[in-house]
Amino acid sequence: MGKGIWVYAELTETSVRKVTFEILSAVKSIAAKKGEEVCAVVLGKNIPESVADQCASYGADKVYFVEHELLANYTSDGYAKALADIITRQQPSMVLFGATVVGKDLSAKAAAKVSAGLATDCTELKVDDSGNFCVRRPMYAGKVYADVGFPNAPVIMASIRPNVLIPTPPDASKKAPVEKVAAELAAGDIRVTIVETIKTAAAKVDLTEAEVIVSGGRGMKEAAGFKLLEDMAEIIGATVGASRAAVDAGWKPVAEQVGQTGKVVSPNLYIACGISGSIQHYAGMGTSKVIVAVNKDAEAPIFSKCDYGIVDDLFKVVPAMTQEMKKLKAEG
C-alpha cells in the first residue's frame, strides 16, 4: 500500500492549467489498481479555495495547499524546495506533472533533490503485469516510443504531455479535504530574482495547450500570408503556429515554431498549410489527433503523415475553408 499518487496542480493567473485535469482523470484507474489515493498538490500564496473544488471534481481524493509568501511567483528554487520537503515528509509513491515549461523545470529539480526516477513528456501511464508503474514516452522526437520503468526509485516522477490524456467530465458534487501546509522557506533559498515578465500580445491559448492549431510553412510565401491563417484561427478558435522554414525566414517568432527544435504540440486538430512535413516538423505535431494538410505539391511528405489532404493552392483553399467554417459557425 503506497502513500498516494500526487498530481502537481499548476496554477495559471486565473485558474488551473488544463493538463492537471487530464492527469487527474487518467490516474484514477491506475490509483484504483494499486489501492492508492489521488492527491492534488498546489503551491502558491493565498491559493483560492475554488482550486481544491476543481481538482476534486476531476478526481482528487485529497488536496494539499502548500503556501508561502515566497511562492507568490514561480521560481525553481522556491517551488522545488517546498515540493521536495513535503515529498520527503509524506513519501508518496508517485508525483505527476504536466510537461509544461514549469512542470519540466520543477520535476527535474525536485527529482534531483529527492533522488526520484523521472520520465519526461510521457503520453501514457500504466501499471505493468507485475504491478509496477510504467510510462510510455516518445524519444528521438517521436521517431521511437519507449516504455520506461522505475527500478530502485524511492519516488517515481513523470511529466505528462498536455492534450494527450482525455479528461473525464468533472463531477461538481465531489469534494475533497484540503490540508494546508506552510512551506519552510527563507528569502535566501531563492537565489534568482524575477526582474520582469514580458507578455507577448499573441494568441490567448498557448500552442502547447491549443485544441486546434492552424500552422503555416514555406508555402505561405511571406509574413503577410499568415493573415489567411489568422482569419481561419479567429473563426474556429485556433492558435496559429509555424514551421521552422517560416520562422527561419523571419515571418514568425521562434516562440510560435512547431517541431523538433520548437514546440511539441498535440491538438485535436492540426491544419498544416504549405508545410512539406519534414521528419523534424512531424516530431513536434505527430501526436495530434487529426492532421490536415493543404499543399500544392502532391509529393510532399506531409501527405503520408496526415488524415486528410488537399493537393491544391492554399491561397484558394484556405479562404474557402474559412468561409465555410464561418457559415457553419453562424448555423451553430
Next chain:
Amino acid sequence: MNSIVCLKQVPDTEAQIRVKPDGSDVLLQDVKFIINPYDEYGVEEALKLKEKFGQGTVTIACLGPDRGVESIRTALAMGADKAVHLDDPALDGGDAFTTARALAEQIKGMEYDIIFCGKQAIDDDAAQVAVALAEYLNIPHANLVVKVEVASDKKKVKVNRQIVGGEEVLELPLPAVITCQKGLNEPRYASLPGIMKAKKKEIKAVKAADLKLDAAQIGAAGAKSKVLKCYAPPQRKAAQIIDGETPEAKALKLVKLLREEAKAI
C-alpha cells in the same frame, strides 16, 4: 570569463532511428552524429562571452562513448579552448541523474563563472541533466534562455527565458547553469584554421575511477529510470486525399468531413 559548455553527441535530426528486433534498444549503426543543436547554442554563447570580456577559457564537458570525440573536436574548431571527456563504459546505461552526478563531480574541481547546457538533448528528450547538474553543484539555473547579459563584474547574469505566453527576465548570481533555447544566437561554423588548431587542443579523458563516486551512483546501477522496451511509433492510416473540380469545392468537402466524420470542428 570562464565558461563550461556541456555537450552531448546525438543522432542527426534527419536520421532514421530503428528499433532492435527484440525491442531492447534503438539501433544507432550507420547513423550520422552531430552536436546536440541546443548545446551548439551554448558553445556559441560561451565564445561570445570570451570575446566580449577579452579573456577566459571555454571548456567543453562531454559524457559519452569514444565517438563523441568527433563532436568535441567540432566544438574546439568553433573556438573552444579545451575539453574533458567522461568516457567509460561504467558510466553507460545510467539516467539523467547519474550523468548529472558524474558531470557535477568533474566540474566541481574546475574554475568556472557560468555553465551552458542545451535545453534538452534531441535523442532522449529528457530535459533533466542541466537542472540536476545545477542542483548537485548547488548553484541556480535558468531554463529556456534566449538572451544572456553578464554583468561587467562577472558576479551576475541577466537572462530572458521563454515562458507560456511570453518571456521572463531573471537575474541570477554567478556561477549559474543556463540552458539554451533556439533564438539565443546563430552558432558559427568552424573555420579551416579553427579545424587545424583544434587538432592540437587538449581533450582530457576522465574515467569513472577518477570521479569520487560510489559504483551505486553511476551508470546502470545508479539509474532510477530505465527503458524497458522500444517501439516503432504508431502509424497513421493512409490519408484521405480530397478530390474536387476546384480548390473551393475541395475546401467545402474537407470542412464537411472535419465536421461530420472527424468531429474536429
